[in-house]
Amino acid sequence: MPIDKFVTVQTSFVPMPIENVDTDQIIPARFLKATTKDGFGDNLFYDWRYEKDGSPKAGFVLNNPAYSGTVLVAGKNFGSGSSREHAAWAIAGYGFKAVVSSFFADIFRGNSLNNGVLPVQVSETFLAGLFKAVDADNKAEVKIDLENQTITNVSTGESEGFEINSYKKNCLMNGYDDIDYLLSLGEEIEAYEAQAVKF
């Protein structure tokens, strides 16, 4: 199944200057009962986003029309906790193309990449610069260029490079997924099995 190709984005962004945002916040466990990947975006950050009666919580950033854009910028250690890929489906389903933070949990990083959502790890200083820019102007923009592996704080012109291995970069640029690749390795997998320690 091809994933969406990642193209360069320049957009206003949604700031969430909270550390250790765990996957239970991104998508609470009670919304994991679905058997398809659809509809998770509606429940993204549910308990922070909605009151008990389902009405939007006024103070939450996704409910604030002043902030918009297809990039989420969050505090360090984003996506810790549960391995639920539903968190990546919720972020993609809501319409985010990339998440920017100074630190990502490993499983979340992998899940995002497998769903065409780019995790962009930046320095603490760069992250602070983005929060400062959006404080001054809620329509401040960020530009993410995957091909050149750079992120730019458009308000200040400040740029920083980010890491991604060339295999995954190629997948994202072209919309390839890992399963097609693994399925093409049938003979190599059988050869491995023939020599492996048997359990």
Next chain:
Amino acid sequence: MGKTLFDKIWDSHVVKTIDDGPNVLYIDRHFIHEVTSPQAFGGIKARGGKVARPSQVIATPDHNIPTVNQHLTIQDELSRHQVETLKKNCEENGITMYGLNHPYNGIVHVVGPELGITQPGMTIVCGDSHTSTHGAFGSIAFGIGTSEVEMALATQCIMQPKPKSMRINIEGELGKGVTSKDIILYIISKLSTGGGTGYFVEFAGSAIRSLSMEARMTVCNMSIEMGARGGMIAPDETTFEYIKGREQAPKGEAWDKAVAYWKSLVTDADAKFDKELTFDGADIEPMITYGTNPGMGAKVCEYIPTLDSIEDSSQGSFQKSMEYMGFKAGDKLEGKQVDYVFVGSCTNGRIEDLRAFCEAVKGKQKAESVTAWIVPGSKQVEKQAIEEGLKEQLEAAGFELRQPGCSACLAMNDDKIPAGKYAVATSNRNFEGRQGPGSRTMLASPLTAAAAAVTGVVTDPRTIFNL
């Protein structure tokens, strides 16, 4: 240069190395449950493919199942549909499933070890972050997302960058009332919830060696709570003794061959780790968490940190956490009100945990103000608890033994802690709303949970039990 235990197993499972990319890693055992597998089966179907090695896949529903009246149909429609979908997918693909009411049903990370499916030297994955539990046997075991579940089902391989290596040594003797849960909560409180990110951890040292298999599983189970990809402990006589005779353990000649191989699974003396830390077992005391991530833990006899001890940039998140918990920086932990006690989960739902809890509350009574849920990790644990008389002991002290499942650890079934209530839980996560919307969780060992259950407040177990 010598190799680490991790390197030995990892390197022997690499099917292919991709330049500046992940390794193609072969998977020996793949556990699945109802929550993170349906979309993976859906993906395979959409491609017109099939499950590659069904005999290496083991299924058990655990997250959604009720812990009372399991003989009745699951009442919640969505939960029932998800559990039935697992059953259908397993039937269509020839995968063994230990369904609800099967004598082997239970939490996936309890079932694997107790059936002897989990063995040293294996690569093991499951769409569940607590798969790290199986590392206690000297295997490489870690949680994966659903895309990777699909990869493992379709090809028996996944794509993984090789993580960095870390060794954490716990040396010396543990004090009275200090359990393996306290060891891991202590380590996480030192490293923080992201301190292990990017690493695979080997736990070593004399205090780790002295632990039973159940206790080792508790330590490895929570490796993910410091962000580590997984945790592992080199196999030894304790490991072999635990596995021997279990249903799927090697038998006869195969057993001798297996043990000879397993004995080679140790870190060489001259192997180097990217990071190495050593703690003194004597410094560890009964632990409890006070905040909304597992790194926010302290000794039960201590105080919540004061605000000025928190880094400036983290103060906002710390205060948000205190507000959620209804606590103040600098508060004393002992004496905090406890409304619920939950004993169970893949962290502390094994027979040894139930024994420890029962032994502690013997001759005492549950505090009237406390609602307690004692949930065995599997049908086999439940059966053993009944046979050993633990169920009667619990009932005599005012407790009830429920039926197995993940239960209030993540509250996908009806076992939800109400909003605003405080729970002392032996599970693994104290995130906001983890045990139900608005629930407030304090993580601790079965002993500290027992102390809270009989007093109704946070209590150092050493002050009320004869330990």
